Amino acid sequence: MGDWSGYLALILQGALVTAQLTVMGSALALVAAFVAGLGRIAPFAPVRWLATVYIEFFRGTSIFVQLFWVYFVLPFAGITLSPLMAGVMALGLNVGAYGAEVVRGAILSVPRDQYEATVALNLTKGQRMRHVILPQALPLMLPTFGNNAIELLKATAVVSLISLTDMTFQAQVVRAQTGSTLIPFITILILYFAMATVIASGVRALERRMTRGLDGVR
Amino acid sequence: MTEPIIRIDRLDKSFGALKVLDGLSFDVMPGEKLALIGPSGSGKTTILRILMTLETITGGHIEVCGEQLYHMQKAGKEVPADEAHLHHMRRHIGMVFQHFNLFPHKSVIDNITLAPMLTKAEPKARAEARARELLEMVGLADKAKAMPSQLSGGQKQRVAIARALALQPRIMLFDEVTSALDPELVEEVLLVMKRLAAETDMTMLLVTHEMGFAHEFADRVLFFDKGRIVEQGPPDKIFTTPTHERTQTFLRKIIAAGHRV
Numbered sequence: 001m002g003d004w005s006g007y008l009a010l011i012l013q014g015a016l017v018t019a020q021l022t023v024m025g026s027a028l029a030l031v032a033a034f035v036a037g038l039g040r041i042a043p044f045a046p047v048r049w050l051a052t053v054y055i056e057f058f059r060g061t062s063i064f065v066q067l068f069w070v071y072f073v074l075p076f077a078g079i080t081l082s083p084l085m086a087g088v089m090a091l092g093l094n095v096g097a098y099g100a101e102v103v104r105g106a107i108l109s110v111p112r113d114q115y116e117a118t119v120a121l122n123l124t125k126g127q128r129m130r131h132v133i134l135p136q137a138l139p140l141m142l143p144t145f146g147n148n149a150i151e152l153l154k155a156t157a158v159v160s161l162i163s164l165t166d167m168t169f170q171a172q173v174v175r176a177q178t179g180s181t182l183i184p185f186i187t188i189l190i191l192y193f194a195m196a197t198v199i200a201s202g203v204r205a206l207e208r209r210m211t212r213g214l215d216g217v218r
Numbered sequence: 219m220t221e222p223i224i225r226i227d228r229l230d231k232s233f234g235a236l237k238v239l240d241g242l243s244f245d246v247m248p249g250e251k252l253a254l255i256g257p258s259g260s261g262k263t264t265i266l267r268i269l270m271t272l273e274t275i276t277g278g279h280i281e282v283c284g285e286q287l288y289h290m291q292k293a294g295k296e297v298p299a300d301e302a303h304l305h306h307m308r309r310h311i312g313m314v315f316q317h318f319n320l321f322p323h324k325s326v327i328d329n330i331t332l333a334p335m336l337t338k339a340e341p342k343a344r345a346e347a348r349a350r351e352l353l354e355m356v357g358l359a360d361k362a363k364a365m366p367s368q369l370s371g372g373q374k375q376r377v378a379i380a381r382a383l384a385l386q387p388r389i390m391l392f393d394e395v396t397s398a399l400d401p402e403l404v405e406e407v408l409l410v411m412k413r414l415a416a417e418t419d420m421t422m423l424l425v426t427h428e429m430g431f432a433h434e435f436a437d438r439v440l441f442f443d444k445g446r447i448v449e450q451g452p453p454d455k456i457f458t459t460p461t462h463e464r465t466q467t468f469l470r471k472i473i474a475a476g477h478r479v
Contacts (some may be wrong), residue, residue: 117319120270121333121385122308125301131332135323 004183007174011184014170015191020084021156021166022195025091026149032096033145037103051100058097063155066090071162087159095152102144106137139210146203150196167191223248223283223389223421224269230277231264231445238264240445241278248388249419253432253453256442257468262425266391269423270313271304283310283388309337312387316394318374320366320381326353327362330381337385345384352380356410372403376410383414390414392424396431404428411435429472433457441465 032054039051058066071086081089110133118128160169171184178184222245231239238261246252254262267273269280271287280287289296290303299307321329330352331345340348353359356376366374375395382390392411396404408431415422415435426432432439432453439456441449441464449462460466 113315113317113319114321116270116272117315117321119272119308120311120313120315120319120382122305122337123333124305124337127336131336132321136321 007178007184008187010174011167011170011187011191014165014167014188015195017084017165018153018156018167018191019195021087021091021159021164022149022153022199024084024088025095025152025156028088028092029095029099029148029152030145032093033099033103036096036100037107040100040104041107054093055097055100058094063090063094064158064161066094067158067162083159083162083164086162087156087164091152091155091159094155095148098151099141099145099148102141102148103137106140107133109140110136135210139207142203142207142210146200149199149203153195153199154192220248221284222246222281223250225281226265226278227280228278229265229268229275229280231261231268231273232276238445239268242446244440244447244450246389246421246423248421251415251422251435251437252424253436253439254423254425254442255427255429255432255439255468256448260442261445262440262442263393266313266393266423266425269389270311270391271308282307309385310387311389311391312382312385313391313393314375314378314382314395316397318366318371318378318398320374320378322366324366325362326358326364326366326369326377329366329377330384333381334384349380349384352383353377355413356380357406370403371399372406375399375407379407379410379414387420389421389423392422392426394425394427396426396428427472429457429469441468443468 036051036054039047040055042048042051067086067090070081070090071083074081074086114132114136115128118132123131156166157168159166160172165173167188171188174184175181224246226242226244229239229242230237238259242261242265254265256262264273268275269282269287275288279289285307286296286299287304287307288299290299291297321332324332327346327349330349331340331342334340334345334348335342350359350362353362356379358373358376358380361369361373361377366377369377379395395411396407399407408428411424411431412435414420422435424432424435434453436453438450439453440447441456441460441462443464449456449460449465456465457469460469
């Protein structure tokens with residue numbers, strides 16, 4: 001049997017790629033979620049349509065197909081992305097489509113009387129959103145954003161299909177070289193779980209911070 | 219001869235097939251304290267909401283401080299007001315709501331300073347100094363750093379009054395400001411409003427079911443029913459010798475329900 005510490009290092013390298021994909025993908029997903037979520041409630045109809053098309057397309061097709069499109073089909077249109085960028089793009093846009101509905105729902109669930117108070121205080125539309133509506137909508141979005149980020153983490157495994165050496169890819173390599181299935185796959189099981197736990201507790205801490213003083217609101 | 223600060227001219231408002239205001243016309247003079255009374259659904263709250271631009275109008279004209287509220291001139295023609303015009307007009311008007319509508323994520327003082335800092339670009343120090351004066355006036359100087367969730371209903375409403383005053387509007391609208399309060403908390407809010415009425419020359423429009431307070435507070439009482447003014451006059455006249463039968467019935471019912479007149 002080979003050198004286990006070497007194989008573990010290989011898997012940890014993969015874990016780094018997985019973490020990178022998760023962080024960058026989540027960042028893109030967050031931006032996409034806000035752009036499309038605000039687009040869905042924009043006063044200008046074409047903006048609403050565009051946002052709806054984006055959301056329905058990315059929710060309605062598989063992440064697997066989206067990844068292949070970004071990596072293998074876009075080059076025909078002259079857009080060539082590195083495997084990492086392609087992975088971030090597919091994951092971010094896919095999860096962002098789900099996040100957009102969360103953003104929209106949370107904004108619409110801020111009570112109407114809050115909006116009316118901002119009109120009475122003569123705030124501009126941008127000021128209303130920024131200082132009153134979004135700060136109250138964000139705590140409502142957070143738990144679902146946490147779930148989405150964990151979904152994204154787990155979906156990163158598909159990138160091994162476009163030759164990215166993520167954690168799952170490396171586990172396959174170790175398995176092929178050592179013939180052991182149990183050890184590499186137990187290792188990545190624990191690593192995925194640890195990463196998901198980090199995301200979950202991070203989101204919970206953020207939630208506590210944002211809802212401070214908000215208990216028993218209104 | 220001073221000009222009216224508010225001129226309402228043949229105002230119509232419908233919600234779908236339901237006509238809430240029907241060709242309503244009345245003027246309000248600067249500094250006047252007006253009480254709007256009447257059965258629920260008579261349109262009195264809708265008038266305040268229209269003045270605050272929280273509703274649209276179906277027909278008619280409103281002039282506030284000498285300018286059209288819902289219309290503007292464009293290339294010599296009258297067109298519906300755009301958001302910029304409404305923004306320009308709203309600086310004259312402040313409103314206090316039945317359910318306070320404080321911002322739950324902001325402390326008391328931040329609730330008050332937010333609008334002056336954003337809409338008048340007031341520096342933070344000046345906005346806070348002014349906010350503290352206003353809190354002093356409503357008797358809540360010690361609550362500046364509290365969150366709204368830590369206040370009683372009466373305290374919340376007094377903060378809401380201070381918040382509306384911070385923008386120094388010329389017209390203040392009070393929409394059933396004591397209706398959501400426990401009975402023992404009503405008095406503290408009414409006291410603040412009485413002081414306000416006595417010490418400022420602001421124009422005030424008050425929608426209320428507190429007939430005793432309307433009696434004391436108002437220079438003129440308007441009795442509404444079905445989107446029209448049935449009867450108006452000085453409070454002594456309306457509350458003691460109303461001429462219209464509908465006003466008499468309404469006041470009788472209110473008294474029977476235990477309200478003082």
